[in-house]
Amino acid sequence: MGDVLVQGLLVGGVYSLIALGFVLVFKASRVLNLAYGEMFAILAYFLYWLLDSMGIPAWLGIPILVVCGALLGWAVERFAIRPLMNQSFLALLMMTLMLGFLLKGIIVLVWGGDSFVLPFTPTGTIDVIGLQIVPAAAWAFVVAILFFLLLTVLFRYTKIGLAMRVVAGDHTVAQSLGIRVRQIFSTSWVISGAFAAICAVLVGMVWMVTPEVGDLALGKGLPVLLVGGLDSIPGALAGGLIVGVVESLGGYWAAPVREIIPWILMLVILLVRPYGLFGQKRIERI
Amino acid sequence: MLPSGTFNTRPEQDMAIVRTKTQWLLLLLGLAFFFTLGLYMPGDWLVWLIILGMYVVAVLGLHIMTGLCGQFSMGQAAFMAVGAYTTAVLCTNYGLSPWLTLPISGIFAGLVGLVFGTPALRIKGFYLVMSTIAAQFIVVWLIRESPGIGLDTGGVYGISVPKITVAGEGLDYVQFWWLVLAVVVVMTYFAKNIQRTSTGRSFVAVRDNDLAAEVMGVNLFRTKLLAFFIGCFFAGIAGWLWAHFYGWITPAQFDFRLSLWFLGMIIIGGMGSTTGAIMGAVTIRLMDKMVDPLADAISSAFPNLSVQVAPALSLIVFALVVIFFILVEPKGLYHRWERIKLYYRLHPFAY
Numbered sequence: 048m049g050d051v052l053v054q055g056l057l058v059g060g061v062y063s064l065i066a067l068g069f070v071l072v073f074k075a076s077r078v079l080n081l082a083y084g085e086m087f088a089i090l091a092y093f094l095y096w097l098l099d100s101m102g103i104p105a106w107l108g109i110p111i112l113v114v115c116g117a118l119l120g121w122a123v124e125r126f127a128i129r130p131l132m133n134q135s136f137l138a139l140l141m142m143t144l145m146l147g148f149l150l151k152g153i154i155v156l157v158w159g160g161d162s163f164v165l166p167f168t169p170t171g172t173i174d175v176i177g178l179q180i181v182p183a184a185a186w187a188f189v190v191a192i193l194f195f196l197l198l199t200v201l202f203r204y205t206k207i208g209l210a211m212r213v214v215a216g217d218h219t220v221a222q223s224l225g226i227r228v229r230q231i232f233s234t235s236w237v238i239s240g241a242f243a244a245i246c247a248v249l250v251g252m253v254w255m256v257t258p259e260v261g262d263l264a265l266g267k268g269l270p271v272l273l274v275g276g277l278d279s280i281p282g283a284l285a286g287g288l289i290v291g292v293v294e295s296l297g298g299y300w301a302a303p304v305r306e307i308i309p310w311i312l313m314l315v316i317l318l319v320r321p322y323g324l325f326g327q328k329r330i331e332r333i
Numbered sequence: 334m335l336p337s338g339t340f341n342t343r344p345e346q347d348m349a350i351v352r353t354k355t356q357w358l359l360l361l362l363g364l365a366f367f368f369t370l371g372l373y374m375p376g377d378w379l380v381w382l383i384i385l386g387m388y389v390v391a392v393l394g395l396h397i398m399t400g401l402c403g404q405f406s407m408g409q410a411a412f413m414a415v416g417a418y419t420t421a422v423l424c425t426n427y428g429l430s431p432w433l434t435l436p437i438s439g440i441f442a443g444l445v446g447l448v449f450g451t452p453a454l455r456i457k458g459f460y461l462v463m464s465t466i467a468a469q470f471i472v473v474w475l476i477r478e479s480p481g482i483g484l485d486t487g488g489v490y491g492i493s494v495p496k497i498t499v500a501g502e503g504l505d506y507v508q509f510w511w512l513v514l515a516v517v518v519v520m521t522y523f524a525k526n527i528q529r530t531s532t533g534r535s536f537v538a539v540r541d542n543d544l545a546a547e548v549m550g551v552n553l554f555r556t557k558l559l560a561f562f563i564g565c566f567f568a569g570i571a572g573w574l575w576a577h578f579y580g581w582i583t584p585a586q587f588d589f590r591l592s593l594w595f596l597g598m599i600i601i602g603g604m605g606s607t608t609g610a611i612m613g614a615v616t617i618r619l620m621d622k623m624v625d626p627l628a629d630a631i632s633s634a635f636p637n638l639s640v641q642v643a644p645a646l647s648l649i650v651f652a653l654v655v656i657f658f659i660l661v662e663p664k665g666l667y668h669r670w671e672r673i674k675l676y677y678r679l680h681p682f683a684y
Contacts, residue, residue, distance in 0.1 A: 079459070127656070130660055131659070131660070134663070136458060136459050137405055137462075138659050138663060140459070140462065141596065141597070141600060141655060141659060142656060142659050144593060145597075145651075145652040145655045145656050145659075146652070146656070148590075148593075148648045148649070148651060148652035149648070149649055149652040149653065149656070151648055152645045152646070152647075152648035152649035152652065153645075153649065154645075155641050155644060155645035155648070156641075156642065156645035156646070156649070159640055159641050160641060265466075265589075266470070269463065269466070270467075273460075273463055303478045303481060306474065307470070307471060307474045310467040310470050310471050310474075311467075311471070313463065313464075313467055314452070314464060314467045314471075317452055317456060317460060317463060317464050317467075318452055318455065321455065321456045321460050
C-alpha cells in the first residue's frame, strides 16, 4: 500500500512536469498547446538519434536537445501560432492538434514503430525506509519540484515573467505599458520548447520512448491541467500529484480502472469547479 | 444572391431547399448518377464510396452540433462506437433483426450523447471541448472493459456483426451502397430541413450568442441538449452502417484520431453549411485515397525509410491540409464555392 502511494506520488511528479509545459504557454498567450506531447516525443527520438547514431555523450546531448527544443518552440510560434492571433479558440486548438499530427507523422515516417530505452536510465529499485522506489521516477519528481520553484520565481519576481502575466491579462494594456507583446509570446514558446526537451529526457526515462509517448500529454497532462487550473503553476503541481496518487490507488483496487481515473477526475472538476482547484475564476458562466 | 431572372415572390419559394426547375433536374440526374455509380465502379472505389457515405452521415451530425449550435465536440467517433456496438450486441447476443436496431442504435447513441452533453449547461467553448474529449476516452474504455461487468462486447478483440439480409440473402457491396445512399439522402434532407425550422433557428441563435438567445426566449437547456441528441443520433446511424459493413468491430476503430478527422472535415468544408460538411468529407477522403500511390512512390524512392510510410503520410497530409485551410481559407470550401458562384453571376461586373 505504501509502495503504491509513493509510486503514485512520483509518477504524479512527472504528470505535473508535463502539465507545467502547458501552463507556461497558456499563462503567457492563452493558447493551449495540444502539440506539446508530440513536441517532447519527437525531441526524445532526436535525443536517441544523437546518442545512438551520432555517438554524442549524454552530458553534451542533453544541452544540445534543450537548444533544439527552444528552436522548435520558436518555429511553432512564428509559423503556426502568430498568423492566428485573435482568431477563435477552435482555430488555435485545431492548429496545435494538427501540428501534433504532423510531428507524429514525421516520427512514424522516420523511425517507424521503433521503441527504446534511453541509455542512461538507472535500473532496478532503491530501498528507502522500507519503500521500493524506481530511481527514474524519483529523478523526475525532484526535477518537477525544481522547475515548479523556478517557474514560480520566474512569474513572480522577474521582469519578463511579470510581462507575460500582463500580456495574458490584456494585450492593449500591455502594449500601452511598453511591453512588446509579440516578443513575449515568442519568449514563452521558446521557454516551453526548452521545457519540452527536459520533459523528453525524463518521460523517456520513466516510460519507454515509443511513437505513442506523446499521447501521455493528452491522456494525463490535460486532466492534470484542468484539475489544477489552466493558468496556475501550483495547480499543475498539485493536480499532478492528486491525479498520480488517485490513479495509483484506483489501479491497486482494480487494474483496468487505472487509465480512466484521470478523465473521470477531470469531468467531475469540470462540472463542479470548471476553473480548476487553483485557477482564476474568470470563466464565463451561463 | 439569386441568379438573374429568378425571383422569390412567395415565402415558400424563399424557404425551399430546391428552388428552381434546373435545380430539380440536376438533383434527379445526380441521384440517378450516384444510384448507378455502384454498378460500374471498381471494387476498391466502391468500398471507398461506402465509407465516404458513413463519414458523411457522421459529419452531418457534427455539423448540426458544432456548425449550427456551436457545441464543439471532439468525441464524435465515440458516439459512432456506441451506435455500432448497440447493433452488434443486440443482433449477435440477442438475435434482433438489423433493421430493428437501426433506430435503436441512433437513439441510444443520442442518449449517451445527452449524458456527456449535460456539462454544456454549465460550461461552454473550450471547457466543453475538454469534456467531449473525456467522453471519447471514457466511452471507448467502457466498451473495452464491459465484459468485466457481464456485458459481452468482446473487449479488445471486438465482436462480429451479422450481415444485413433482405429476403434471406445478405447484401453485396452494390446493394450496400444503395442502402448507404438512401441513408445519406434521408439524413442530408433532415440536416438541410432542420435549418428552416424554429429548432434550427434557435440552434443558430445559441451559437451566435447564447445570452441573447435566452433573453429572446430560447430555452438554452432544451436547445443545447437537443443539438447533442441530434448530432449523436447521426453518429449512431453512421455507426450502424459501419458495424454492418465491416462485420467485425473493435474499440480501436473508433479512436480519438477519427473524431479529429470529422472535425477537420467540417473545418475544411466550412462551418455551418450542410453542403460544406459534405464537401469537406469528400475532400479529406479523396486526399486520403491519393496517399496510397504517393506512399508507394516514396517508399520505392527511399527504401531505407521505415515500413509504415502510408499511415505516416496519411497523418501528415491530413494535418497539412487542415493547417492550410485554417491559415488561408478559415471559412472553408463552401465559402470559396459561394464566391465563385457570385463571380459567375455578376460577370462581367465586379459587384
